[in-house]
Amino acid sequence: MKLANIVVNLLAVTTTSDIMRIIRIVCVAILALCALALIVLVLLQPSASEGMGAITGQAYDSFYSKNKVRTPEGIMKRLTIVLSVVVFVVTVVFFITAIWLVL
Numbered sequence: 001m002k003l004a005n006i007v008v009n010l011l012a013v014t015t016t017s018d019i020m021r022i023i024r025i026v027c028v029a030i031l032a033l034c035a036l037a038l039i040v041l042v043l044l045q046p047s048a049s050e051g052m053g054a055i056t057g058q059a060y061d062s063f064y065s066k067n068k069v070r071t072p073e074g075i076m077k078r079l080t081i082v083l084s085v086v087v088f089v090v091t092v093v094f095f096i097t098a099i100w101l102v103l
Helices: 002-011 016-044 072-102
Strands: none
Touching: 016 072
16 A cells, blocks of 8 residues: 555656656665675675786786686676766766756
8 A cells, every 4th residue: 555655656746856856766776776786796806916927027818818708707897897887877867966956
């Protein structure tokens, strides 16, 4: 019964400021989830240091290093980038809606 009332109240939104407030609430929820996922992903990733070989110019080219995209580390790296972009875009939308509410 409560969920039905919430849906009815959301559908009864008529003003632009009410819509902006709803968008801001959704943005905060998305930011919280993405930030938590981003923290966990960064903590789970192995360090990317190559040791002293990077200073001297030694290259460690192997089949594994050339095909890191398909490994779990490569997938976590791509997912980290995607989540970072999502956090950036949602943050921009959040602050644009704040400016819209002030005007």
